[in-house]
Amino acid sequence: MVIHAADNSFPDWVAYNEMIGLGGWGGRNEKSGPYVYFDRQGKLVRDESPGNGGNHGPQIEFPIIVRDREHPIVQGMPLEWLHAKDELYDKLRGPAQNMQILATAESQITGRHEPMLMTIQYGEGRVFHTPMGHAEYSQECVGFITCLLRGTEWAATGKVTIEIPADFPTAEKTSSRAAGK
Template identity: 80%
Template sequence: MKRFTTIIALLFSLVSFNTSHAAEPMKALIVDGQNNHKVWPITTPMMKDYLEETKLFTVDVATAAPEGTDPNFKPDFSKYDVVISNFGHGASPWPEETQKAFEKYVSGGGGFVVVHAADNSFPEWTAYNEMIGLGGWGGRTEKSGPYVYTNAKGDVIRDTSPGKGGNHGKQWEFPVVVRDKHHPITKGMPVEWLHTKDELYDQLRGPAQNMEILATAESQVTGRHEPMIFTVRYGKGRVFHTPMGHAEYSMECVGFITTLQRGTEWAATGKVTVPIPDDFPTADKTSSRTK
């Protein structure tokens, strides 16, 4: 009987260990500090809160000096399951050592999340542009790669026409159309949902290799269906990219919040467990969470 009791206790301890181990949150890092969007000191804590409220992540923040290449900006990326960029247009290059460390991190299997103006950053950094798939501004042209968008049927167009990379019209509430209903990030989302007031980026261009478009929005400027949710494979790494999220009111959209949470989980693990919430926007009604 004593031996039986010992075995049961051992099994119970193993189950308890595995359960607690499985429940241990993943580690995420938000990098910021240089962004032409002056609201970044507000939006970084917002994204931190959104990720931590899932109970899947603990989130650290690494902030670069406000101007110039910061020689002390050297996060230990290897400590994290996923890195989220809240950098923006005009950001100075990271130190070469940090660039190489980040390339090694993502290509080796690390997750990376690109939010809004982070696709404006670092036009001269070849590997970064391969990671983000599409970018804008910063002197990007046809030399950076094709324009990528879809037609009304959802067919992907790779347009090599010459021209600048990056543009947007006035901010507005625009419909987001899910193009891939089976991908873990978008599975269960309404086929169309109304995003809150935001900049709709158009004319993004870049290498766009190993890229999958999950959702689009029709630009009032180009008439094209521009990528709004997409993924990129970089080596063994998973990259989630959304051009949405211009300001705090844009990030208060439940569609943005859910997309960020699910996209970050996918970038970190390749799977998604975060549910589509009951207050997710519909085709004709926005939904926001304000604090």
């Protein structure tokens, strides 16, 4: 499980970067791997051009767009839902091998759809990575909580039995639970 700034760690540890697929900051640049995003037409782009990896703008609420309808982590989720206030990471770079992008969010800075839910196959291991989750109010989002639980279950077992809760956010409205409830 890789959450938010965990993908800032260990810029020079080759195996860690293969596990997380994409990361940011710590001197990451084109040598770390491509900048991976979805363009406006929904096409996956692996941009090898030079540039730093990792950036974000002011914290905002933003829509999460589900890109994969079949993967157990996102199956049954609304195809668009509004995430609570958070940092929207952009320009993440990394090896991005054996990586599947399950959901994206459009960055106001890049105008591109940045990866928000990812799975990576690392050897025999399953990795779930979300760059969401900056602050407690970001992690109190029912969408975040659901992704965290389902992603963890999937990484541990390869399956998901946890259901999408009734208070899941919609395209128009965020939904949060106070910590500990």
